Amino acid sequence: MSGANTRTVVWFQAGGCTGCSISLMNADYPDLANLLLDEVVPGKGIALKFHATLMGPTGRPALEALERIPEKEAGEYLLVVEGAIPTAAGGRFGMVGEVPMAQRAASLARRAQAVLALGTCASYGGIPAGVPNPAGCVGVGELLRREGIQVPVVNVPGCPPHPRWFVETAARVLLGLPGPEELDEAGRLKAVYRGLIHESCPRRPDFDVGRFAPSFGEEGCLYELGCKGPFTESQCPQRGWNGGVSWCIAAGHPCIGCTEPDFLDRFSPLFRKLSLEEEQQAYRRAR
């Protein structure tokens, strides 16, 4: 939308796969056109001014738009970062406009009102940060700590995040920055993420009576096949995905824990059965 009550959004893609952008485009009620054109919360909306997958200009004019916004709207724009930040070899594993992504992300963040780290890569490093992390990938929060940049960061993890989680987090930020009590230990909005998948899983009755699926495509709880639902906070069971048509466990696939910090390495091998006791102790210790 345009006008006085809009918040400029700069969407910066780093070491990712564009899956978070595609997931945002899958939003419904509000859908992408609503997000771009209408009020997201009463009286307030966003003005998306840089998004490399959607924008018209290419090359130099696109880069100028990216560089102009922090000059003209310092302290007033919201920075969305998608993808991990490659930091090895002076940042040369990831370049945009012939400048390392790490340098661009830091300089965009420095003058932003707040940063939304969208997706598990931008939040915590994600899959590119899996051992041996060849490109030295980190999440945007870690990058800002290293650079000594004090700007509020809200994590919106998920591989990819559900569009609803982005919409809820963006709406909260439009109404004013969330206080520290609203975020959990992993920097996520509690209102959006709180609750283990296992607690609301429609296959929970199978778990409770010990009816476990012996292999893919069979009925029963998926715990024996390596499901990470008991260790993963996310509202997938309540929301469903893609307009609610399905989600991982509804499609017979174990949860792989993609919203959690240290995904991938904490949960790989992804189909290994984890010990409930050990993991729940670790979970309680962390919280």
Add this chain to the structure above:
Amino acid sequence: MSLVAIDPITRIEGHLKVEIEVEGGVIVRARCSGALYRGLELILIGRHPLDAQKITQRICGVCPLAHSTAASLCLDDALGLAPPRNGQLLRNLIYGANFLHNHILHFYHLALPDYLDPSTLEGRLAPLGGLLAPGDGAGDRRFSPEENGRLLEHYVEALVMRRKAQELVALFGGKMPHDMAIVPGGVTCRPSLGDVAAFRFRLRELASFIEGTYIPDLLLVAKRYGDHFQLGKVGRLLSFGCFPLEGERLFPAGVWQGGEVKPVNADELREGVYSSWYRGEGDSHPREEEAPPDPDKARAYSWIKSPRYQGEAFEVGPAARVAVGLKLGPPGLREAAEGLLSQAGVNPQALSSVMGRHLARGIEALFLIRAMEDWLSQLDLAGPVAVPYSLPQEAEGQGLVDAPRGALGHWIRIRDRKIAHYQVIAPTTWNACPRDEAGRPGPIEQALEGTKVAGDGLLEAGRIVRSFDPCLACAVQ
């Protein structure tokens, strides 16, 4: 002479820089540079082989199905798994929906803005006009105001239709992006009768958009820009084929050159790193390839490697699938192809061009709707969807399949029940690769060189590069 670095190339997936040298109004030299390396092939080493299927699909959020399919075929091969017929049909239905999504997204949201004037958008739509405003890339707009307005309306409508195509993927696939249901041995999902009915009606809704809006819009663009069938030509085409069912592929594999089609021999694939930031000399087969990253390599200019087949660079993608399919494919594919080619007034030689690639995507979408309806009617809801796997101590596997953007290969070597080696050659690795040791350009470089440009070349280069639907996250993993 002027040297222009176009960076970032927007409205594609990922991070691509293209440098063009313009002399006397002609692009005399082009260089494609992939600008991001994450190292997923190295991250896979030492992990459980089945993790490869979930990790490699996260190479790309636009075409995760391509990698989940190639990795599953690769692991089926390594583990000796033969998915039951239902598993094959469900894989094809999920994958087919991803093709429909890809082609709608590419035509309306990635490529079409190069041909539109968005400044006419007013009122509520004005902010969209701002986002799409081409800046210095404007020019050569040929639509009447009425046509321009209609295509912009369809841009907005297509935002909804591509979302619905993702919902079609998710209905059996679990979610999108990053589908869950396709696994080695088959699929995890067991659709109900209601799910099948929902799939059928959702597919019909998309079919009505594709037949009633996308194809007419495509033919209008092809009519106004008929000269784009001569723009950005390559001429050597390679396809691995896709949608396997009981050993046959709906789109057959083949190598197309000058109208002749030959079979593909995967042993003759090589990948080189002469102009790429990796250590190593010469070309090697992806089964054997060892090339650790080396950001200091002086002569290199890209993170993309250079795949070759029988020593040559090949264009991969819809033009290749349709060109090969016209010779070897099923009657329905030939009818869809001949129908649209004749409506556009061109022959199959025109497929490897800017407008030919767009047309080929439309041909595929039309044909796939029918194929998907057919697969849906063959499902046996009571039958098995997967076979269980057991992990061998040692094994090797290969998974070759065409993704929406072209030929994709995955190769695995398993030692001590762990991944010892994993290589991926993706469609955009083929299309956007840099020069090899002999100085031969990659397909996009070749398509750019010799192009006449009006100004600094931004507009023409953008149109040519986007016609390949580049995906850089795939090209460099």
